Each structure stands twice: as structure tokens, then as C-alpha cells.
Amino acid sequence: MNFPIISSLILLPSIGALFLFFINSKNITGIKYVSLFVSIINFLISIYLWFIFDQSSSEFQFVESRVWIKDFINYKVGIDGISILFIILTTFIIPLCILSVNSSIKNRLKEFLIAILLMETLMIGVFCSLDLVIFYLFFEGGLIPMFLIIGIWGGERRVYSAFKFFLFTLLGSVLMLIAVISIYWIAGTTDVEELYKLGIDPKYQNLLWLAFFSSFAVKTPMWPVHTWLPDAHVEAPTAGSVLLAAILLKMAGYGFIRFSIGLFPVASEYFVPFIFVISLIAIIYTSLVALMQDDIKKLIAYSSVAHMGFVTLGLFTFTQQGVEGGIFQMISHGIVSAALFFSVGVVYDRTHSRLINDYGGLVNVMPKYSILLMVFTLGSLGLPGTTGFIGEFLILMGTFKKSFLVAAIASLGVILGAAYMLWLYKRVVFGELTNQKLLKMIDLNKVELFILTLLALSIIFFGFYPDPFSNTYSVSVENFLSEYNDKLNNYNLQNQ
Amino acid sequence: MINLFYISTEIFLSLSILSLLLIGVFKKKSESFIYNFSCIILLVGLAININLNPQSPIDLFNNSYKINYFTTLIKSVILISAFLVMLCSLNYVKQNDILKIEYPILILSSILGMIVMVSSNDLIVFYVGLELQSLALYVLAAFKRDDIFSSESGLKYFILSALSSGLLLYGCSLIYGFSSSTNFDLIYQNSESIEYGIIFGIVFILVGLAFKITAVPFHMWAPDVYDGSPTSVTVIFAILPKIAALTVFINFLYGPFLEMFDQWQAVIIFLSIGSMVFGAVAAIGQKKLKRLIAYSSISHMGFALAGLSVGTNEGIQNSIIYLIIYLIMNIAFFCCLFMLKRENQYFDKVEDLSGLSKNHPLLSLSMMIILFSLAGIPPLAGFFAKFYIFTAVIEQSMYFLAIVGLLSTVIAAFYYIRLIKVMYFDEQKEKYDLNHSLGLKMILVISSTIILIYFVNPNIINNFVSDITLI
Numbered sequence: 001m002n003f004p005i006i007s008s009l010i011l012l013p014s015i016g017a018l019f020l021f022f023i024n025s026k027n028i029t030g031i032k033y034v035s036l037f038v039s040i041i042n043f044l045i046s047i048y049l050w051f052i053f054d055q056s057s058s059e060f061q062f063v064e065s066r067v068w069i070k071d072f073i074n075y076k077v078g079i080d081g082i083s084i085l086f087i088i089l090t091t092f093i094i095p096l097c098i099l100s101v102n103s104s105i106k107n108r109l110k111e112f113l114i115a116i117l118l119m120e121t122l123m124i125g126v127f128c129s130l131d132l133v134i135f136y137l138f139f140e141g142g143l144i145p146m147f148l149i150i151g152i153w154g155g156e157r158r159v160y161s162a163f164k165f166f167l168f169t170l171l172g173s174v175l176m177l178i179a180v181i182s183i184y185w186i187a188g189t190t191d192v193e194e195l196y197k198l199g200i201d202p203k204y205q206n207l208l209w210l211a212f213f214s215s216f217a218v219k220t221p222m223w224p225v226h227t228w229l230p231d232a233h234v235e236a237p238t239a240g241s242v243l244l245a246a247i248l249l250k251m252a253g254y255g256f257i258r259f260s261i262g263l264f265p266v267a268s269e270y271f272v273p274f275i276f277v278i279s280l281i282a283i284i285y286t287s288l289v290a291l292m293q294d295d296i297k298k299l300i301a302y303s304s305v306a307h308m309g310f311v312t313l314g315l316f317t318f319t320q321q322g323v324e325g326g327i328f329q330m331i332s333h334g335i336v337s338a339a340l341f342f343s344v345g346v347v348y349d350r351t352h353s354r355l356i357n358d359y360g361g362l363v364n365v366m367p368k369y370s371i372l373l374m375v376f377t378l379g380s381l382g383l384p385g386t387t388g389f390i391g392e393f394l395i396l397m398g399t400f401k402k403s404f405l406v407a408a409i410a411s412l413g414v415i416l417g418a419a420y421m422l423w424l425y426k427r428v429v430f431g432e433l434t435n436q437k438l439l440k441m442i443d444l445n446k447v448e449l450f451i452l453t454l455l456a457l458s459i460i461f462f463g464f465y466p467d468p469f470s471n472t473y474s475v476s477v478e479n480f481l482s483e484y485n486d487k488l489n490n491y492n493l494q495n496q
Numbered sequence: 497m498i499n500l501f502y503i504s505t506e507i508f509l510s511l512s513i514l515s516l517l518l519i520g521v522f523k524k525k526s527e528s529f530i531y532n533f534s535c536i537i538l539l540v541g542l543a544i545n546i547n548l549n550p551q552s553p554i555d556l557f558n559n560s561y562k563i564n565y566f567t568t569l570i571k572s573v574i575l576i577s578a579f580l581v582m583l584c585s586l587n588y589v590k591q592n593d594i595l596k597i598e599y600p601i602l603i604l605s606s607i608l609g610m611i612v613m614v615s616s617n618d619l620i621v622f623y624v625g626l627e628l629q630s631l632a633l634y635v636l637a638a639f640k641r642d643d644i645f646s647s648e649s650g651l652k653y654f655i656l657s658a659l660s661s662g663l664l665l666y667g668c669s670l671i672y673g674f675s676s677s678t679n680f681d682l683i684y685q686n687s688e689s690i691e692y693g694i695i696f697g698i699v700f701i702l703v704g705l706a707f708k709i710t711a712v713p714f715h716m717w718a719p720d721v722y723d724g725s726p727t728s729v730t731v732i733f734a735i736l737p738k739i740a741a742l743t744v745f746i747n748f749l750y751g752p753f754l755e756m757f758d759q760w761q762a763v764i765i766f767l768s769i770g771s772m773v774f775g776a777v778a779a780i781g782q783k784k785l786k787r788l789i790a791y792s793s794i795s796h797m798g799f800a801l802a803g804l805s806v807g808t809n810e811g812i813q814n815s816i817i818y819l820i821i822y823l824i825m826n827i828a829f830f831c832c833l834f835m836l837k838r839e840n841q842y843f844d845k846v847e848d849l850s851g852l853s854k855n856h857p858l859l860s861l862s863m864m865i866i867l868f869s870l871a872g873i874p875p876l877a878g879f880f881a882k883f884y885i886f887t888a889v890i891e892q893s894m895y896f897l898a899i900v901g902l903l904s905t906v907i908a909a910f911y912y913i914r915l916i917k918v919m920y921f922d923e924q925k926e927k928y929d930l931n932h933s934l935g936l937k938m939i940l941v942i943s944s945t946i947i948l949i950y951f952v953n954p955n956i957i958n959n960f961v962s963d964i965t966l967i
Contacts, residue, residue: 069954070962133883137874137951144868147913151921159921163913170873170909174902177883181890181898 004064005049006077006128009087012042013094013120020117025110035113036098039120043091046084053084055471058479060130060193068134076130076191081476082327085469086127086247086254089334093246094120096451097239100342104238104349105153112153112239115145119243126251132180132190132259139215139251140173146240146248154235161228161235168228172218179211183263195263196483202266202491209267212260219252222312223282226305233301234354238345241297245304245337253311253330257323261315262480265487268316275316276406282309283413290420295354299424300340303380306413307333313410314395318484322398323477324470329391331469332462336379336388339455343373346448347428350441356424361433365441368449370429375456377425379463381418386463502554502563505545505571506615509608512537513601520597527595534600535582538607542575559679560618566964567615569816570743574614577735577823578607583935584831585728591840594639594726602639603732606632610740614747619668619678622744626664626708629737630657636732637725649724656717657707664704670697671752683752695759701748702763708741709797710790712770719782722790727842730786731830734793735823742800742819746812749804750966757807764805765897771798772901776908785833785844788911789826792870795908796822802901803885806892813961814884820957821881821950825869828943831936832863838928849915851924860919862944869947871912872905877950 016038023031054061063078079087097116105112122145125138143166151162184190187198200208218225229249233241261268283306290302307329314326346369347362348354363370375386382388392414399407433439444452462469500507516530516537523529545568553564582603589595609629616622634657638650672678674693675686687694707714722730749760775795782788800822803815835856836843853860869878882905889898950957 070958137879140874140879144873147916148920151917159917162921163910163917166913167906167910171903171906174906175899178886178890178895178898178902181883181887182895184887185891 002062005045006062006079007064009042009045009049009091010077010121010125010128012045013038013117013124017114017117017121020110020114023110025108028109031110031113032098032101035117036095038117039091039095039098042120043088043095046088046091049079050084050088050472053079053081053472055081056475058476063130063193073133073190074131075134076193077125077128077134078130078193079128081473082257082480083127083254085327085331085472086250087124089250089331090120090123090127090247093242093334093338096338096342096454097242099447099451100239100242100345102447104345108152112149112237115149116239116243118145119149123247123251127254130192132183132192132195135192135255135259136173136177136180139255140170142248142251143169146244149240149243150232150236153237153240156235157231158235161231164228165232168218168225172215172225175211176215179208182208182211192258192262199487200263205264205267206270209260209264209271212255212264213271216252216255216260219255220249220308220312221252221305222309223278223285223305226282226286229305230298230301233304233341234295234297238341238348241341241345242338245300245341246334249304249308250330250334253308253315253326256312256315257327257480261318261484265484266491268484269318269488272316272318272402275312276403279309279313279316280406280409282306283313283410284416287413287416287420291416291423294356296344296356296359296424296428297341297354299356299420300337300344303417303420304333304337306417307337307380310392310395310410310413313406314391314398317395317398317402318481319398319401320474320477320481321394321401323481324474325391325394325396325398327473327477328387328466328469329395332379332387332391332459335455335458335462336376336386339372339376339452339459340380342448342451342455343369343376346444346452347441351437356427358435359428359438360431360435362429362438362441364433365438366443368443369452372444372452372456373425373429375459377421379459381421382414384463386459387466388459389463390466499554499556502548502550502556503561503615505541505548506608506611508544509537509541509604509611512541513604513608516597516601516604520601527597527599528590530597531582531586531589531595531600534604535579537604538575538579538582542572542579545571545575555617557621559681560621561615562617563615566746566966567743569960569964570614570739571611573820573823574607574610574736574739577739577827578603578732580827580939581728581731581735581830584827584834584939585731586935587933588726588728588834588842591837592640592726592728592842594728596639598635599639602632602636606630606636606732607736610736613740614743616744616747617680617751619672619680623665623668626744627661629740630661630708633657633729633733633737636729637721639729640726643724643726645724646726649721652717652724653721660704660707660714663700667697667700667702667704670694670700680747680752684754687752687755695756698748698753698756698760699763702745702760702767705741705745705748706767709738709745709801710771710794711767711797711801712774712794715771715774715794718794719787719790723784723786727786727830727833727844730789731827734789734826734830738793738797739819739823742797742804742815745801745804746815746966750812754967761805761807764801765894768798768801768805769897769900771795771801772904773798773907776904776911779908779911780914782911783846785846785849785915788846788915789829792908792912793822793826795904796870798904799882799885799901802897803888805897806888806894807967808888808891809965809967810891811888812966813958813964814888816961816964817884817957818881820960821877821947824943824946825866825878828862828866828940828947829870831940831943832859832866834936835859835932835940836928838926843928846915846918848925849918850922852919854924855927859940862940863919864916865944865948867912867915871909873909875951877947880950880954 060078068075129135286305293299314322379386612625634654640646710718779791869876
């Protein structure tokens with residue numbers, strides 16, 4: 001009898017949330033410890049899962065399948081080399097989010113932690129579901145807690161942002177729901193493994209691909225439907241921004257690999273030029289927009305759009321380097337953007353300002369903070385020796401194989417990325433200490449130091465030694481691409 | 497010899513109504529007793545009804561009355577929801593001075609009318625049931641006699657409903673004229689060739705029924721009547737007649753007129769799309785919760801009709817699942833409304849919800865679950881209701897209907913989450929009373945729990961309807 005390890009990974013945070021529900025909300029330390037405990041246990045389970053995971057196999061492992069809706073849908077979860085990394089990213093970021101609430105969340109702490117733990121359940125569920133309907137449930141279910149996180153604990157324009165986030169995402173997703181149901185009637189199943197084997201009739205693929213794309217493009221977010229992201233990021237509390245940037249955006253990137261490319265190879269090949277064009281626009285345009293921001297969080301939000309542009313570019317090259325680069329870039333961006341938002345949260349808690357002009361000369365009062373922020377800035381712009389470099393380098397390498405022009409334009413994005421990040425760093429950290437409020441700033445406390453150091457170490461460690469990640473996903477990606485090419489060749493043979 | 501045993505539910509209800517009326521006339525101050533006793537009668541009726549569930553379909557009275565699994569299920573649903581409605585509105589009825597002896601008796605009569613409607617297999621029996629139901633409801637709508645809005649809503653409902661009954665009756669007479677029978681089975685046999693008279697008749701009947709379930713474009717009465725009637729009557733309007741009328745829709749369309757599927761399908765699709773879109777758009781500007789729920793129910797009926805428009809057993813089953821989940825959500829929503837009370841005054845404006853989450857965390861939590869479910873956000877029950885409907889719709893490749901329907905859910909989501917915004921993001925107001933009756937609290941807790949954890953085992957409701965095969 002196999003222990004249902006994945007289901008317990010999914011369920012544990014919810015059980016924790018249920019437990020929190022019954023704790024008196026005045027018992028703040030109790031609430032914090034319980035939620036921290038639950039999320040750390042979950043992290044340990046996922047690390048254990050990584051250890052016993054067989055890296056030499058490209059099959060789905062630890063698969064659990066159970067009848068859910070009779071004669072219709074099975075509850076099916078499992079992981080392969082790609083999804084396990086996202087699960088670990090999720091379980092790694094959540095405890096840090098919970099640690100960070102100390103200073104940023106003043107009221108309704110219990111409800112906030114319940115929402116965070118529910119988000120964890122839903123996000124892990126997204127990354128390991130092997131049935132389209134189950135995937136949709138987890139993917140869409142995240143709307144409710146995230147809407148509340150932005151709306152209740154957010155900044156001044158939180159209502160507008162929360163509504164925009166909710167409606168944009170919902171609008172994208174309903175088309176995906178139609179596509180999921182259509183797949184059920186076209187192929188007779190919504191089981192992903194089965195669908196990989198059966199394949200989907202090429203004549204339906206383009207429309208289905210577009211329906212899935214509409215959902216993932218909003219979530220990624222891709223230009224021109226990215227406008228909800230800056231608003232949501234700016235207004236969300238620190239932990240909410242971190243969740244959004246580090247994990248929620250990755251759900252769409254993961255969806256592109258697992259579903260768009262995996263299920264609709266013919267359509268994916270057909271839409272490559274389209275994806276390339278909007279990815280390039282995302283990279284160049286949003287980098288330029290980021291240059292002009294005077295709000296730190298907005299700047300980082302736009303940089304996220306540009307980085308996710310690299311991800312989609314890499315995934316749709318269908319080369320080993322490109323896809324691996326895309327996955328690595330997602331993991332790297334998960335860590336780096338989380339770190340950047342935590343850093344913004346640190347100064348925001350002290351000054352309650354997000355405007356770049358209110359800062360300057362921070363290095364004089366917060367030396368530790370300045371060093372760590374340097375690491376994150378460099379990680380974000382992709383300096384060799386950080387994780388950001390490996391992702392972008394692999395993506396550009398894969399893209400060069402496909403098209404010189406696209407890669408050349410995308411490389412410009414790297415330069416622009418360096419420009420806005422370094423300029424941001426210069427304006428915030430260096431220069432004269434003009435704002436009198438900043439004189440009283442205290443450097444990082446223990447918890448903040450712990451969070452940021454941990455993130456900085458992982459950025460540098462995996463920047464020099466990416467093997468633990470790349471070993472995990474390389475077999476899966478290889479197999480994934482060979483299946484992709486087989487299906488494409490079959491289709492081309494039939495059409496000749 | 498007709499076997500009266502099979503209609504003992506109806507007989508029991510009629511006898512109870514008559515005896516309660518006698519008790520009410522001869523015994524002074526018996527309002528409370530009659531109200532409580534009617535609740536018990538509904539439960540006993542439910543027990544009788546479940547016990548009667550026949551193994552094979554039974555036809556009575558010269559084939560004009562039928563009892564089968566489908567009708568038994570719907571009758572049970574009606575009786576249960578009537579019981580829940582009466583239980584949760586008890587305090588409201590007492591405090592608003594509408595607890596007269598007629599009140600529970602009128603509810604019981606309208607339930608009896610609905611039950612007859614559901615089982616009818618003949619145009620005349622059907623019409624008798626429909627009128628019994630409607631007449632009782634006219635009086636109920638105007639029950640708060642001193643209130644000008646209540647009288648207005650009663651009058652409005654009466655005039656418009658009478659008009660629709662007239663149309664319906666005209667349709668029945670056309671059908672009788674062209675098929676020379678009022679019996680559903682005989683109509684089915686006699687109307688094989690497509691005649692314009694029959695089609696006109698169908699359209700008139702559909703108009704009359706669409707009026708009862710407030711499908712666009714026959715919805716105009718709903719917001720005013722919902723808003724003007726006492727809330728305890730609004731909850732009846734929102735739930736009970738819709739179950740009965742939608743069942744009659746099924747009985748008609750998939751009974752005598754099954755062969756004319758091509759003719760009526762377009763009408764149903766039109767009603768469905770109109771209701772979904774209009775209900776979603778019109779609710780956005782509403783400031784009163786009862787008007788808002790009126791538009792929301794218009795939109796929900798559109799989804800239920802979408803399931804009927806596909807012409808498969810799955811479509812019918814999924815419509816019934818939709819209806820059951822809809823009624824659970826609506827009962828829960830009205831329970832929340834009954835709890836918005838301060839010093840014997842009830843509140844029903846959107847702004848009265850402001851900051852509710854700070855004063856009443858549990859009430860607003862369940863309200864939030866209900867609203868997200870009404871909006872159809874997974875993993876709540878309301879999502880599954882829509883999911884099943886669109887599964888059936890897409891099976892028949894009716895993509896246009898599916899896309900319009902799902903896009904209208906996005907529009908509808910806007911006003912549902914606006915309520916959540918008011919509750920959770922806005923400034924708090926005065927506290928509301930906490931002394932609610934146990935029944936009200938129980939119903940709210942149970943129904944919101946069902947909505948929340950429905951996804952754990954969706955088969956529970958699905959198993960009830962999976963045996964319904966009408967085609």
C-alpha cells in the first residue's frame with residue numbers, strides 16, 4: 001500500500017487552516033506558530049518527496065487515482081520532474097510569507113493566515129493535478145483567497161485592484177472551461193496521461209489552444225492583458241505580492257508546458273510566431289515602462305511581466321535549452337521576485353511609502369539591507385553567478401537556434417533589465433540621505449534578516465550550482481520534447 | 497377502481513388544509529399553532545411521499561395523473577424546501593405582523609397546487625394545479641395589507657400572472673383543437689405531423705410558463721414583486737414556483753412535444769440566452785438585496801433552461817441538479833437576509849451589509865461562501881451546477897450558448913463580488929441582533945456547509961437524478 005503522499009501534501013495546509021479557524025483570534029502567537037509549523041512540515045514533506053523522486057524516469061510518479069464524479073471524472077494527481085520543482089518552490093515560499101506577516105499585517109491576522117494556507121493547498125494542487133477538471137478547480141479556486149488577500153489587507157486602491165484581478169482572471173478562465181469540456185467530448189476523457197497517449201484531433205487543436213491560451217495569457221501575464229498585475233502587486237500586502245509573483249504567475253507558465261504544448265503540439269507549432277511576437281513586445285515594452293515607474297512595487301511588477309516574457313519565449317522554442325531555460329527562469333524568478341517584494345515590504349513597513357523619490361541613501365542607515373538588495377538586484381538582471389543568468393542564458397541559446405532576429409531583440413531586454421534594476425538600486429540605496437524620515441530607519445531585524453539571507457543564499461547557490469534543479473527536470477523535458485516532435489512528425493506525414 | 501393510495505400525499509395535504517382552516521376559524525389565537533402544525537404537515541407529507549415511490553410508473557384517473565420516480569423526486573424537493581422556508585421565516589413572520597391563520601394555509605394550498613402541477617398528465621389537471629398555486633401566491637404577495645408596496649406587488653403579480661394564464665389557456669385550447677385531446681399521451685400520438693396550430697399552441701404555453709419562472713422577456717414583474725412582498729414571501733417566490741414550473745417545462749417539452757424538438761429548441765435557447773445575459777447585466781445597478789436576488793434568479797433560470805434546450809437525458813438531469821443547488825443557495829441567502837435585523841426592523845439594502853465581516857464574522861463568512869457559489873466560482877457547489885449544465889450543452893456542440901452563458905457568469909460575478917466587497921472591505925456599521933431562532937441558524941449553517949463541501953463527494957446529489965430518463 002502506497003501512502004498518498006501527494007494528497008497529504010495538498011491537504012495538510014487546509015487541515016492547518018481548519019485548525020486555525022477554531023483558535024481564538026486573540027491568541028496571536030498560537031496562530032502564527034500553528035501556521036508556521038504546518039507550512040514547514042509541508043516543506044519537509046516536499047523535500048522528502050524530492051529525495052525519493054526517481055530522476056531517471058520521465059513517467060508520472062506517485063500517481064493517485066480515485067473515482068470522483070461517477071463515470072465522468074477521476075481525482076488524479078501525480079508529479080514528474082517538472083512539477084516537483086514548482087511544488088518545492090511553493091512550499092519554500094509559503095513559510096517565508098508566514099514569517100513576514102509579523103510586521104506587515106496588523107488586523108485580522110487569523111483570517112490572513114487561513115487564506116495563505118488555503119492558497120498553498122490550491123497552488124500545490126495546480127502543480128500536481130493530472131486531470132483537466134481537477135486542474136481547473138485548483139486553478140480557479142485560487143481566485144477566492146487571492147481576491148480577499150488583496151481586498152482586505154491591501155493598500156488604498158485595493159478594491160479596484162481586487163476587482164480587476166478577479167474579473168480579468170475569471171474572464172480568461174471561462175473559455176478554458178469550455179475547452180476542457182470540449183476535450184472531454186472530443187477525446188472521451190480529461191485524464192492528462194491518457195490524453196498524451198491518445199492525442200487530440202488536429203482540426204480542433206487551434207481553437208482549443210486559443211481557449212487555454214486566453215486563460216494562461218491573463219495569468220502569466222502576457223502583453224496586452226498584463227495590466228491587472230501592476231495594480232494587484234502594488235495594492236496587495238507584502239505576503240500577497242510575494243505569492244502572486246513567486247507562484248501564481250508560474251501556474252500559467254506550468255500550464256503552458258503541461259497543457260498547451262503537451263496536449264496541442266500541432267497548434268503550438270502553428271502559433272509560435274504569434275507567441276514570439278507578443279513575448280518580444282512584453283520584454284521590450286514592459287522593460288521600457290518599468291524604466292519610467294516612480295513606484296518601486298510597480299517597477300518590480302513590470303519587470304515580472306518582462307521576465308515572464310522570457311519564459312514564454314523559451315518554452316515555445318521547443319529546444320532542450322529553451323524549455324529547460326524557461327523552467328529554470330520560472331524557478332529563479334520565483335525566488336528573486338519573492339526576495340524583491342520582501343525587500344520592498346521591509347522598507348514599506350518602516351516608511352509606508354512605495355515611491356522611489358522618498359528614498360535615497362539607504363546604505364547609510366541600513367547597510368545589511370543594502371547588501372542583500374544588491375544580490376537580489378543582480379539576480380533579477382541576470383548577472384552570471386546568480387540564478388537569473390542561467391535561465392536567461394539558456395532561453396537565449398534556445399531562441400538563437402530558432403531565430404537569430406528574435407534572440408537578438410530579446411537580448412536587448414537583458415540590457416534594459418539591467419538598466420531599470422540598477423537605476424532603481426542607485427536611486428533607493430545610494431546618493432544623499434535627503435528624506436529626514438529615513439534617518440530613524442533601523443536595519444533588518446532577525447526575522448527579516450533570516451528571510452532575505454535565505455533567499456540570497458539560494459540565489460547564489462543555485463546560480464553557481466544549478467544541477468539539483470536541472471537533473472530533476474532534464475529527463476522529463478527530453479522525453480516531453482521527443483513526444484512533441486513525434487506527434488508533430490506524425491501529423492506532417494499524414495498531411496503529405 | 498382507481499387506486500387512491502398513490503395520491504395519498506395530495507389527499508393528506510388537502511384534508512390538512514381543510515382541517516387547519518376549521519381550527520383557525522373556531523379557535524381564537526391559534527396562529528402560532530397553525531404555523532407550527534403546517535410545518536409538521538409538510539414533513540409528514542414528505543414522509544408519505546417518499547414512502548410512495550413506485551417501482552414502475554403509475555397512471556391514474558384515466559391517464560390524466562402520473563406518479564413516477566421523477567415526479568416523486570420533485571415533490572419531495574418541493575416539500576423539503578417548503579418546510580425549510582417556513583422554518584427559517586418564522587421569526588420574520590411573527591415580527592412583521594403577518595402571522596394570521598391564512599398565511600400558513602395559503603402556503604400549503606400553493607404547495608398542493610404545485611404538487612398537482614408536477615404530476616399532471618393532462619392539460620386540464622395541469623391548469624387546475626397552476627391556478628391553485630398562483631391564486632394562493634397572489635394573496636401572499638399582498639399579505640402585508642397596510643404596506644403600500646406589498647399591495648402594489650400583489651396587484652402587479654395578479655394582473656400580469658392572469659394575463660400569462662390567459663395566454664397559457666389559449667395555447668391549451670389551440671392544442672386541444674389541433675390534436676383533439678387534452679391528454680399528454682394522446683397529444684403526443686395525434687400531433688405527429690407538424691401543424692402550425694400546434695406550434696402556436698406550444699409557443700403560447702411556453703410563454704405562460706416562462707412567465708412563472710421569470711425568464712426574459714417575461715420577467716418584468718419579478719423585481720417589483722420580489723421587492724414589495726414581505727421577505728418571507730419573496731423566498732417562496734424565489735424557490736418554489738420555479739421548481740414546479742421548470743418541472744412542467746420538462747413534462748411538456750419532453751412529453752407531448754418531444755417530436756417537435758426542432759421547433760421549440762430555438763425558443764428555449766432564446767429564453768435561456770436572454771435570461772442569462774439580462775439577469776447578469778441588470779443586477780449590476782441594484783441597491784436593494786431583494787431586487788438583486790430577483791435579477792440573479794432570472795439569470796439562474798437561464799442556466800437551468802440551457803440544460804433543457806439540449807434535448808438529452810443528461811441535459812434534464814443536469815437542469816434538476818442545477819435547480820437543487822440553486823434552491824440550497826437561495827435558502828441560505830435568504831437566511832442571511834433574515835438575520836439582518838436590528839430592534840425588530842429588517843434591513844435589505846446593499847449598504848446595510850457594509851462592514852458586516854467585522855461585527856458578524858460567521859454570518860459574513862457564510863454569506864461570502866453563498867455569493868461566491870452563486871457566482872459559480874470553484875470549488876463551491878454553484879460551480880458544479882454550471883459545469884454540469886455546460887457539459888450537457890457542449891456535448892451537443894452548442895458552443896454559442898456555452899460561450900454566452902459563461903461570459904454572462906463573468907458579468908454576474910461582478911455584482912456578487914461587489915456585495916463581498918461591501919461586507920469585507922467597507923467600513924462597519926452598527927451591530928445587528930444576535931437572537932435568531934435555532935432553526936434559522938441551523939438551516940444557514942447546514943446549507944452553507946453543503947455548498948462548501950459539495951465538491952468532496954458530488955455523487956450524493958447526482959445519484960438522485962441519474963435514474964431520470966424521460967426520452
